[in-house]
Amino acid sequence: MPNQVNQDSTDVLVTGLSTSILRHVKYWLSLGFPENELKAIYGEHYDNLNNWRYRVPITVTGEALEAVTRYFDDATIAFKTGLDISYSSIQVFGHLLLTCPTVRDFIVMAIQFQHIATQGCQAVLKEGSDVSSYDLIVPSYSRFNNHQIELTIGAISKLLGEVVDYGPYQLRVHFQHENAELQEKASELSDMPLLFGQSENSILFNTEMLALNINFHDESVFETSKAAIRKRLKALKSESLFPELCESIIQQYLHNGSSNLDFVAELLQLSRRTLQMRLTAQNTNFRKVLDNARKNKLEKILATELSETILAKELGFSSENAFLESFERWKGMPFRQYFNRLNT
DSSP states (O other): OOTTOOOOSSOOOOEEEHHHHHHHHHHHHHHTOOHHHHHHHHGGGGGGTTOTTOEEEHHHHHHHHHHHHHHHTOTTHHHHHHHHHHHHHHHHHHHHHTTOOBHHHHHHHHHHHHHHHBTTOEEEEEOOSSEEEEEEEOOTTOOOOHHHHHHHHHHHHHHHHHHBOOTTOOOEEEOSSOOHHHHHTHHHHOSSOEEOSOSSEEEEEEGGGGGSBBOOSOHHHHHTTHHHHHHHHHHHHHSTTHHHHHHHHHHHHGGGTOOSHHHHHHHTTOOHHHHHHHHHHTTOOHHHHHHHHHHHHHHHHGGGOOOHHHHHHHTTOSSHHHHHHHHHHHHSSOHHHHHHHHTO
16 A cells, blocks of 8 residues: 555545446456456445446445456556556547647646546646656545556556657656566556656656647547547536536636636537526526636635736636625635735
């Protein structure tokens, strides 16, 4: 287990999104792992893996990965699982990949999805002058194990390789733990160097890569995914959580001013009128959803002590005054008064 993965005295139920776990399960079954053993491990959760709103304790998937590794006597199976599910990730999240013009946008999306899909670990983008990294950080309360770290990094690194033509640049993978078998067979599994016993669990790349355009190496991979993408979009649009879906999209694009009604409607392949009608059916409207998105994003970045000007831009306001007016409405006091009170 990684050094930072310790369970606090108070047991915290940490969960993962069931549909992500379902892709792992399908891969293991395709290799010949007995389904009855998976059913025994997942118990009552097994029949809910098709429900995208259902969540499964990450300890269960950790146990499943341990069992699969023992069954095949293969310490590389977790990383291979991550490499394999990248294709199904394109199918499920292709509609979001279409909104990522650059590597930076893709990584931001991957980080946001990581926070939603798996509470067992968090992802951050660390930018440097020459080298940047996609880092996995395991909270102290999480029981996320080494196999789960290998699977997650394998999936993201493979997906980056599928959607980015990074030319002369090279991805590198660092793991904190040791896995002699995976290290020995790394060159057979991936063209990325894998290093163990490092200070972070990371995917490292040249900072210049962040500005590269998303460019599918194999267009047929994306073309054959369109039907699945359309099906996924239809399911998302029909859910009662539609306002939350709109809010999550808005939050992702507030900083570049794209989160307007036309942009969100185009992203969801809806007309302006249909989008407004669906929000009305949930007793809200786009203006309220936008306001909630800004307010909730503000809560996430307030601790960074950014200036009014930067906060206004991050939240997609056209002016600093517009931001300050909204801040006072949300917090019940002016911006400066709020921070002066915090510092006294």
